[in-house]
Amino acid sequence: MQKRGAEAVITAMEWRGRPAVEKRRVTKGYRDPALDEELRRSRLRKEVRLFREARRAGVPVPVIYDIDPAGHTLVMQRIEAPTVKERLREPGDRSVIVDAIGRTVGQLHAAGVVHGDLTTSNMLWSDDRLYLIDLSLGEKTDSTEARGVDLRLLKEACTSAHYDRPELFDVILAGYRAAFRDADTAIEKMREIEERGRYT
Numbered sequence: 001m002q003k004r005g006a007e008a009v010i011t012a013m014e015w016r017g018r019p020a021v022e023k024r025r026v027t028k029g030y031r032d033p034a035l036d037e038e039l040r041r042s043r044l045r046k047e048v049r050l051f052r053e054a055r056r057a058g059v060p061v062p063v064i065y066d067i068d069p070a071g072h073t074l075v076m077q078r079i080e081a082p083t084v085k086e087r088l089r090e091p092g093d094r095s096v097i098v099d100a101i102g103r104t105v106g107q108l109h110a111a112g113v114v115h116g117d118l119t120t121s122n123m124l125w126s127d128d129r130l131y132l133i134d135l136s137l138g139e140k141t142d143s144t145e146a147r148g149v150d151l152r153l154l155k156e157a158c159t160s161a162h163y164d165r166p167e168l169f170d171v172i173l174a175g176y177r178a179a180f181r182d183a184d185t186a187i188e189k190m191r192e193i194e195e196r197g198r199y200t
């Protein structure tokens, strides 16, 4: 299996007998070479750091097996599962998944981490568990603004044409409130950000 994400190539492999994937950040030819090198390095570092923070907070993320900064490569546990994007396209009851999305994001925010790229391609659904991946655009922060931006992106993902189920977002928000004490402040900020977007 090989997958090309926005900035990385994901290849299935084995690591000491365990199912793993290698995530290698590829050169973006349009970037200045020195900047390109620095970006790939810093995003790898950040992803590793935030995976650890998330894990410490009990948020399901893949286990990191190995890191090679010079090769811009991360080896991590392979989660054998469709992305939430794929899973939500299948017929049937989606409320369990959608509730888990809200709770997991709430847990993450409560731990002082924002994701930075909360799309349903960056979530895997396996054995009734929601795993978050691709944390390299995230941040360790308690900023309400950053949380609001996370929620805004998540809402866009739910209301985009291929889901066509805007009420799913209400289920997400209920899960988010259940997992995060300061949820309402962040939700209010999200609405403010939406309003801003409408008039600019």
Ligand SMILES: Nc1ncnc2c1ncn2[C@@H]1O[C@H](COP(=O)(O)OP(=O)(O)O)[C@@H](O)[C@H]1O
Pocket (backbone or CB within 6 Å): 003, 004, 005, 006, 007, 008, 009, 010, 021, 023, 062, 076, 077, 078, 079, 080, 081, 083, 121, 122, 133, 134
């Ligand atoms: N640990 C993993 N286990 C299984 N599949 C994964 C794993 N990490 C990434 N993938 C797959 O590869 C895709 C791209 O990975 P991602 O980390 O999001 O890279 P990018 O930064 O390029 O978007 C994901 O949408 C998912 O399908």
Ligand SMILES: [Mg+2]
Pocket (backbone or CB within 6 Å): 005, 006, 121, 122, 134
């Ligand atoms: Mg991704």
